[in-house]
Amino acid sequence: MLNGIPINFYIMLSAVLFIIGVIGVMARRNAIIIFMCIELMLNAVNLLLVAFSTLHNDASGQVFVFFIMAVAAAEVAVGLAILSMVYRNFKSIDIDLLSRLKN
């Protein structure tokens, strides 16, 4: 029998991880790092969903996390393809270069 941990701790942990992701998106210029920070934010939300799923003893939350993982995998595949295309054209993945999308 394991002793429980208050749900508030999980909420705080998820909030901190999410904010670290937000800071990463705002503070970095490398497009791949920005992608990784988005993954970090997705995982913070996933952790909270699993925590609430365990709290309410309901499997729907975990199924939802499963779907989020599948969508994240699809997003990463398309995003990295776009980034490799951008690198081929610009020879750089500096996100500020993409502020002007015309040639």
Place this chain on the structure above:
Amino acid sequence: MLGYTITQWLFGILSFLAIMFALMVVFTRNPVNSVLYLVLTFFCIAGHYLLLNAQFLAIVHIVVYAGAIMVLFLFIIMLMNLNADTEPQKHIGTRFIAGIVGGVLLFVMVGALRGAEQLQLVQSGASQIGMVKSLGQVLFTEFLFPFEIVSILLLAALVGAIMIGKRDTNINAKETSNS
């Protein structure tokens, strides 16, 4: 041990490590190190899933994220030959403002969520909802239609990634004929 149970110790250690590694992801200059720290963060989150009795998700998380997605990231970074020297840096002012905004956002979120009611997580060893069997039953009865839609989404993403990443042979042929 100091009035804490083993679960609470594990929770504290895993949380500390996850936050530290996440900070290292953001503040490391070298993109390869950044990816490796993100893998460590994902392992810590998988440990949290195990603590929450979600064994299936913990394994899927390690296999899909640490095993597939991060390898894809590492592959792309090594393909582009990125390192700390080629890393573009934002102005120090922009980074400072990003830190301030993040801090304020964290303050607002913590302030808003602090009043949430104190519920204890019921973590009995008898909980079976995280197991493959029960999760699979829910997935293939209640969520069968979204499951099929996700398979179509993955196929579309696969085709799209190949189409985008493919070198456009027509344009290249035109350029070589012009030059």
